Amino acid sequence: MNRLFHVPLSPFCRKVRLVMGEKRLEVELVEERYWEQDPDFLRRNPAAKVPVLKMDGKMMAESSAICEYLEEQYPDPALMPRDADGRYEVRRLVAWFDDKFHHEVTAKLLYERVNRKLMGTGYPDSSNVKAGAKAIKYHLDYMHWLLDHRRWLAGDVMSLADFAAAAHLSALDYISDVDWNRSAVVKDWYATIKSRPAFRAILADQVPGFPPPAHYADLDF
Structure with a gap:
């Protein structure tokens, strides 16, 4: 199961959730109080930011990089133009x-x-x-x-x-x-x-x- 460490009102987390929803990718949401600097979370992302997506055995951070990864791995429906x-x-x-x-x-x-x-x-x-x-x-x-x-x-x-x-x-x-x-x-x-x-x-x-x-x-x- 894909797992997204997120904060509900974070627009960066919401952007990833929207992309995953549009591409019909199932994801388990794990609310992360990133400001508490939990050691386990810092190991997932030393930048101490959400979102962090666990997918395909990888931990991925930075919302735009995650979204473009999802676009390349799951191109249908397309969310980026071809040109x-x-x-x-x-x-x-x-x-x-x-x-x-x-x-x-x-x-x-x-x-x-x-x-x-x-x-x-x-x-x-x-x-x-x-x-x-x-x-x-x-x-x-x-x-x-x-x-x-x-x-x-x-x-x-x-x-x-x-x-x-x-x-x-x-x-x-x-x-x-x-x-x-x-x-x-x-x-x-x-x-x-x-x-x-x-x-x-x-x-x-x-x-x-x-x-x-x-x-x-x-x-x-």
């Missing part, structure tokens, strides 16, 4: 969400509101929360622009770029930090990807002390 230009655009957008969006939005909203409490590191920094709430508007507008020109974020077919974006937005939606009224185009895109079978396990996530809003698991929100 070099298309693959470049997917990788560019995955990096956009996992780097720029993560730094400007996820870290300032999700990590302040949830991770601080889980890790016992104090109260949210209001200046960070304010900055994240401002930055997400810019990112939603950029997604709106992309989706005005394309059927999916990176082109005409769904790709890893869509799962990277949906992983971050779904984690933020769990704490009601996405204004879906800002863009009907983005909301329709998210509703479409949210309705895929790969999303079912994610929508069932529950974090003690942080109940999700009523619309979180509603496919017709």
Whole structure:
């Protein structure tokens, strides 16, 4: 059995889970409190980060590397275009969400509101929360622009770029930090990807002390 060491609201873990779900790969989820620096976990990944996927007798870390490994090993259904230009655009957008969006939005909203409490590191920094709430508007507008020109974020077919974006937005939606009224185009895109079978396990996530809003698991929100 494949085993994924994860944190439920980690967008990086969710991205891997979405890819595995889309490719219909069974996986056992093991929640990992990585911040506790458990020696067994550090042996699995000295970088002390999730996700870590145990598969084919290997321990694999780094979400994008894991996702591309899965794409190469299980190419159907394809989540990367065949052409070099298309693959470049997917990788560019995955990096956009996992780097720029993560730094400007996820870290300032999700990590302040949830991770601080889980890790016992104090109260949210209001200046960070304010900055994240401002930055997400810019990112939603950029997604709106992309989706005005394309059927999916990176082109005409769904790709890893869509799962990277949906992983971050779904984690933020769990704490009601996405204004879906800002863009009907983005909301329709998210509703479409949210309705895929790969999303079912994610929508069932529950974090003690942080109940999700009523619309979180509603496919017709």
